[in-house]
Amino acid sequence: MFFRALQKTSFVIPIYCFDPRQFANTDLDFPKTGSFRAKFLIESVADLKQSLQKLGSNLLIRIGKPEEIIPEIQKNTGAKIVYASKETTAEEIKIEQDLENQLFKAGCNLNLYWQSTLYHLDDLPFPIKMLPDIYTDFRKEIERGTKIRSQFPCPVASQIYFPNIEIALGNLPIMSELGLKEQIQDERSVLTFKGGETEAKTRLKEYFWEKDLLRNYKNTRNGLVGADYSSKFSAWLALGCISPRYIYDQVKKYEQTRVKNDSTYWLIFELLWRDYFRFVAKKYGNALFQQEGIRRQKQLLKEDKKMFERWKNGQTGQAFIDANMRELLYTGFMSNRGRQNVASYLVKDLKINWLWGASWFESQLIDYDVCSNWGNWNYIAGVGNDPRENRYFNSLSQAQKYDPKGAYTNLWLKTTSNLSY
Numbered sequence: 001m002f003f004r005a006l007q008k009t010s011f012v013i014p015i016y017c018f019d020p021r022q023f024a025n026t027d028l029d030f031p032k033t034g035s036f037r038a039k040f041l042i043e044s045v046a047d048l049k050q051s052l053q054k055l056g057s058n059l060l061i062r063i064g065k066p067e068e069i070i071p072e073i074q075k076n077t078g079a080k081i082v083y084a085s086k087e088t089t090a091e092e093i094k095i096e097q098d099l100e101n102q103l104f105k106a107g108c109n110l111n112l113y114w115q116s117t118l119y120h121l122d123d124l125p126f127p128i129k130m131l132p133d134i135y136t137d138f139r140k141e142i143e144r145g146t147k148i149r150s151q152f153p154c155p156v157a158s159q160i161y162f163p164n165i166e167i168a169l170g171n172l173p174i175m176s177e178l179g180l181k182e183q184i185q186d187e188r189s190v191l192t193f194k195g196g197e198t199e200a201k202t203r204l205k206e207y208f209w210e211k212d213l214l215r216n217y218k219n220t221r222n223g224l225v226g227a228d229y230s231s232k233f234s235a236w237l238a239l240g241c242i243s244p245r246y247i248y249d250q251v252k253k254y255e256q257t258r259v260k261n262d263s264t265y266w267l268i269f270e271l272l273w274r275d276y277f278r279f280v281a282k283k284y285g286n287a288l289f290q291q292e293g294i295r296r297q298k299q300l301l302k303e304d305k306k307m308f309e310r311w312k313n314g315q316t317g318q319a320f321i322d323a324n325m326r327e328l329l330y331t332g333f334m335s336n337r338g339r340q341n342v343a344s345y346l347v348k349d350l351k352i353n354w355l356w357g358a359s360w361f362e363s364q365l366i367d368y369d370v371c372s373n374w375g376n377w378n379y380i381a382g383v384g385n386d387p388r389e390n391r392y393f394n395s396l397s398q399a400q401k402y403d404p405k406g407a408y409t410n411l412w413l414k415t416t417s418n419l420s421y
């Protein structure tokens with residue numbers, strides 16, 4: 001969208017709004033965005049500001065509702081067009097509409113651009129209403145010849161002018177302004193996640209080129225401990241610090257210069273899951289957030305607050321589940337294997353409303369992505385895109401298979417954290 005704006009004019013005023021609604025408490029009494037992701041977000045915006053400054057531009061930073069802040073800035077600057085990314089889910093779409101209405105009154109257009117996926121929405125070989133309900137069918141249709149668009153070129157300094165305007169730039173918020181506490185880094189974290197494009201590219205360089213881990217990704221991706229078993233790109237992808245097309249191009253380069261094998265294919269296969277859940281959200285709208293899910297299947301689930309708290313805090317008494325839930329609580333991250341197990345345990349063993357689990361993930365995950373989170377929860381809860389009826393993760397046999405020596409479970413259950421709550 002920045003590229004599109006620069007095609008029209010060199011005078012662009014980049015803006016980022018920290019929307020207070022994103023940090024407010026949910027009905028379950030925890031913040032919608034918890035400390036881990038908030039910190040990552042602040043770091044990402046700081047990195048973006050620096051990159052823009054290097055190009056001679058800058059970034060306006062505000063805390064407030066975009067549909068109020070942006071029309072105000074438009075009024076003060078006389079901007080003719082507002083460019084933003086096109087979002088997929090209800091809360092964001094409502095903001096887009098409110099913003100558009102406000103801008104319209106001032107004679108200003110809102111131009112929205114589809115971003116974030118590897119395959120562009122407009123290039124799908126079917127209308128979104130005909131999106132296959134089974135991932136494999138979707139993947140096969142896509143792989144039959146849908147093209148991935150090229151990346152946009154990075155802007156250069158001579159293309160951008162930050163208008164000479166009398167308007168405060170605004171500062172990055174500190175955590176307490178968002179109503180959150182700083183967390184101390186837990187030394188057992190898989191990675192020291194730091195937000196921003198710079199860090200995202202450093203991580204890719206390390207994972208692909210320095211440690212050469214991509215060649216074995218398919219065999220290691222179900223791991224539980226440490227930085228190396230999977231890419232850990234998710235947090236940067238979720239905020240748009242790195243694009244799936246950049247990763248795709250790097251995989252292609254790796255295949256040409258190092259090796260092309262099942263693992264290099266599998267990373268793209270997983271990125272395609274990410275696309276798939278975004279398209280599923282577009283197809284099904286609000287059903288994604290309702291207990292009956294996109295399949296509209298009624299379930300008898302409890303709303304047992306005590307049991308939910310035990311699950312959330314890693315105190316169910318089931319070691320493998322508790323280890324995973326503590327990793328999430330203390331670090332904001334959990335492996336894919338862990339997520340599948342704890343989600344299944346909440347719904348299929350404890351029979352607790354899966355919407356609560358998905359909300360806790362939303363609060364806690366550093367890589368929270370609205371479509372991937374709620375899409376995966378639909379899937380595991382048995383109301384989503386899983387073609388298998390009644391899929392169940394037996395946490396005891398899963399622990400034996402994926403943590404045979406108990407290294408992971410011991411790591412999280414032996415000691416406590418210095419987390420400040």
Ligand SMILES: Cc1cc2nc3c(=O)[nH]c(=O)nc-3n(C[C@H](O)[C@H](O)[C@H](O)COP(=O)(O)OP(=O)(O)OC[C@H]3O[C@@H](n4cnc5c(N)ncnc54)[C@H](O)[C@@H]3O)c2cc1C
Nearest residue numbers: 230231232233234270271274336339367368369372373376
């Ligand atoms: C209940 C549940 C909730 C989840 N919530 C989220 C979420 O909020 N945000 C999120 O990014 N992922 C979510 N996932 C998917 C997956 O667990 C994470 O993407 C993955 O663990 C991130 O680690 P990684 O980057 O090292 O993944 P890698 O294994 O290195 O995979 C590369 C990339 O592929 C994508 N990907 C991999 N698996 C999936 C998947 N199952 N669904 C969608 N995309 C995938 C991610 O973008 C990931 O970064 C969830 C999975 C489950 C079961």
